[in-house]
Amino acid sequence: MEKALPELPASLKNVAVFPEDSRYDKVRSNDYKVGHPKVVILAETEEQVIDAVNYAAKINQEQQMNFPLSIKSGGHGLSATSVNDEGMVLDLSQMNQxxxxxxxxxxxxxxxxxxxxxxxxxxxxxxxxxxxxxxxxxxxxxxxxxxxxxxxxxxxxxxxxxxxxxxxxxxxxxxxxxxxxxxxxxxxxxxxxxxxxxxxxxxxxxxxxxxPTDSGFSVPIVVQTVDYSIDHLPAFIEAWHQWFDTSSTKLTSILLLNAGDDDTIVAQGRNFWYGDDSSQSREVFEKANKLGEVLEENQKSMEYSDFVRAQHTPLEGKNTAYGRNILVKHISENVAKEIQYLLDKPFVYGVELRSLGGAVNQPTSYFNAWSYRQEEIMIAYWFDKNYAEEANNLFQPFLQFGTGIYGAYSSDESSTETHHVWKGEAAxxxxxxxxxxxxxxxxxxxxxx
Ligand SMILES: Cc1cc2nc3c(=O)[nH]c(=O)nc-3n(C[C@H](O)[C@H](O)[C@H](O)COP(=O)(O)OP(=O)(O)OC[C@H]3O[C@@H](n4cnc5c(N)ncnc54)[C@H](O)[C@@H]3O)c2cc1C
Known part of the structure; x- marks a missing residue:
């Protein structure tokens, strides 16, 4: 017979949501998974967090029950582990000062x-x-x-x-x-x-x-969006890498790659310039327009907070994306060809290349638990999670091309993946x-x- 949960401490009674509660459906899920926890604690204070941790620890130890404890902040973790089945979700969304x-x-x-x-x-x-x-x-x-x-x-x-x-x-x-x-x-x-x-x-x-600048923006950014049609992916990626690496660290660039018609690749460059629109930003963006055949381009100055805006979209476990990634110093011709091969599948949502370097590479590898201070690009592979097995097999060769993995940008919780997230002394x-x-x-x- 299923063991009943012990009584909650008094401090948690008003912040606990059980399955029979009408609020349960609103708090059981994260972005990727519909959870079936036995209880969700909507903690409002540190004392309640302490009581919830003690309660879960006691059940696990004294009742010898498997009572998983998930921590949920924004519910957008790719691993989907911030909710669970049969355990407790410690939801911190009310602690948002x-x-x-x-x-x-x-x-x-x-x-x-x-x-x-x-x-x-x-x-x-x-x-x-x-x-x-x-x-x-x-x-x-x-x-x-x-x-x-x-x-x-x-x-x-x-x-x-x-x-x-x-x-x-x-x-x-x-x-x-x-x-x-x-x-x-x-x-x-x-x-x-x-x-x-x-x-x-x-x-x-x-x-x-x-x-402070003349534009009137408090934290100004200029966003350039460039759509390219690409015939030869290795040369394009090499030119993109050279371009961001030799530009200012005010530039951060993200490339989104997808298969186009007739063996072409379509790429969207999303380039972010920290600061006002200036002759320097225009010069850098002009060079982006020469990286390949441009289909469309636009630039917009805006406030940083207007780009990174919270929508407070309800979490219903509906996100079907599965992500993998690898951090690399350079993308060789061979790796670029492998990327092209990844794109050639119906279940792929795209390959994202993120520029690293600049301020990321300033601290030493001992500064904190992020060891990858030499890497210059993150290759992220996005696909439909229903095809995870096939897509994971396709991505396997990439592990040898890079030095590490950004753990929170990967949906793969396997121990093999984890061995690439933290290595050596850091692990x-x-x-x-x-x-x-x-x-x-x-x-x-x-x-x-
Ligand atoms: C649509 C989307 C866009 C994204 N864009 C980016 C991006 O641009 N850059 C980027 O770097 N990442 C990005 N990510 C990845 C995401 O930011 C990370 O996975 C991050 O961990 C999510 O944080 P969260 O609090 O929302 O997650 P949650 O799902 O709440 O938590 C994820 C995990 O983090 C741990 N955790 C959460 N809160 C705490 C805490 N308070 N104390 C200790 N451990 C805790 C838990 O183990 C938990 O399972 C994106 C994810 C999505 C879904």
């Missing part, structure tokens, strides 16, 4: 449940910006423990590079403030080590300051931290270290 602590020092405290679009909206009038992903509905929690590649990546680096401190609740229910002085190893681990070490409830960020250090802070393996709804 964004507070500018010290404008002069650019210190901003953000609770894990805030969305990046709302962060941009709050910071922009103050000329402040934190490099994040480019989708406004992704959550602060998931991104700030794993990576964070956005449209200002080459100007300001990864999101995890901007974390100056954090509050984390570990599996024993203890609250820790971590930064360079306090528990520096744990601080190192939560910046790229994913959610294996505990629940981060809030982050202290060191934001960047945008210099060992994370495993040791995981053993120390989660000895009974409470936080299993994530990559297994």
């Amino acid at each position: 964004i507070t500018i602590i010290d404008e002069e020092k650019r210190l901003v405290k953000i609770q894990a449940g805030a969305l990046w679009g709302d962060v941009a909206q709050k910071l922009t009038p103050h000329h402040l910006v934190i490099s994040s992903g480019d989708h406004g509905d992704t959550g602060v929690g998931g991104l700030a423990v794993s990576g964070g590649m956005g449209i200002l990546l080459r100007s300001f680096g990864l999101t995890i590079d901007k974390v100056a401190g954090a509050t984390i609740i570990t599996a024993d229910g203890k609250k820790h403030w971590v930064d360079n002085e306090n528990e520096p190893e744990l601080f190192w681990g939560i910046r790229g080590g994913g959610g294996q070490l505990g629940v981060v409830t809030e982050f202290l960020f060191h934001a960047d300051k945008a210099v 060992e250090k994370l495993r040791a931290l995981n053993k120390r802070y989660d000895p009974n393996q409470l936080f299993t709804q994530n990559r297994k270290l």
Whole structure:
């Protein structure tokens, strides 16, 4: 007979949603999966997070029950592990405060449940910006423990590079403030080590300051969109790489590749210039127009927060995309041909190439748990998840072409994939931290270290 759940502590009763509750359908899912948890806790305070962690740990230990505990911030994790079946979902979306602590020092405290679009909206009038992903509905929690590649990546680096401190609740229910002085190893681990070490409830960020300009925008960007038709993909990719690498770090570029007619490839370049429209930005964008046969091109100046806008779209588990990726230093002719082969399948949604380098490559590989500071391009492969087996087989050769994988941009939770996310010394250090802070393996709804 199925064991009944023990009574919830009093502090959680008003924030718990059980399957029979009319709100259950609104909180059970993330972007990729419809969950069937036994209970969802809509935590509003750190005390409730502590009580929820203790409750889940007690059930796992004393009742010898498999009671998975998922942590959900924005619900946009590609792994879909922020909801589960038969366990608890600790939903932090109500903990979404964004507070500018010290404008002069650019210190901003953000609770894990805030969305990046709302962060941009709050910071922009103050000329402040934190490099994040480019989708406004992704959550602060998931991104700030794993990576964070956005449209200002080459100007300001990864999101995890901007974390100056954090509050984390570990599996024993203890609250820790971590930064360079306090528990520096744990601080190192939560910046790229994913959610294996505990629940981060809030982050202290060191934001960047945008210099006021004449345009009237507080954090100005210029977005160029260029549609190309390509006959020879290797030469085009090589020219694109050379172009962004020799341009300013104010430029971040994303290429979206798809199969076109008659063996051609269609590519859309999305180029982001941090700053006002200027002779420098126009010169760089003019060069983008010479990379291949241009079908259409446009440029638009705008506010950063208007691009990274939160839509607050309800999470219903309907996203059918499955993503894989590899981080590379260079795309050789051989690799470009393999990319072309990936595109030639009906289930593919496209291949995305993201420019790295610039500020991402400034810190040393020991700065935080992101080891890939030499790589210059991320190759991301998107396809229909119903064809995961076939598509994963096709992507397999790419593992030898690159040096690592961005874990939060991959839907593949297998141990083979995880071995490419963290390697060598970083992997060992994370495993040791995981053993120390989660000895009974409470936080299993994530990559297994
Ligand atoms: C449409 C879309 C666009 C995206 N665009 C980008 C992009 O431009 N750049 C980019 O870098 N990524 C991008 N991603 C990937 C996404 O940002 C990451 O997967 C990120 O982890 C999602 O964070 P979340 O809080 O929304 O996820 P959630 O689903 O809530 O969480 C994902 C996992 O992170 C861990 N976690 C979440 N919150 C916490 C916490 N508070 N403490 C500890 N662990 C936690 C948990 O293990 C959880 O299972 C995109 C994803 C989608 C679906």
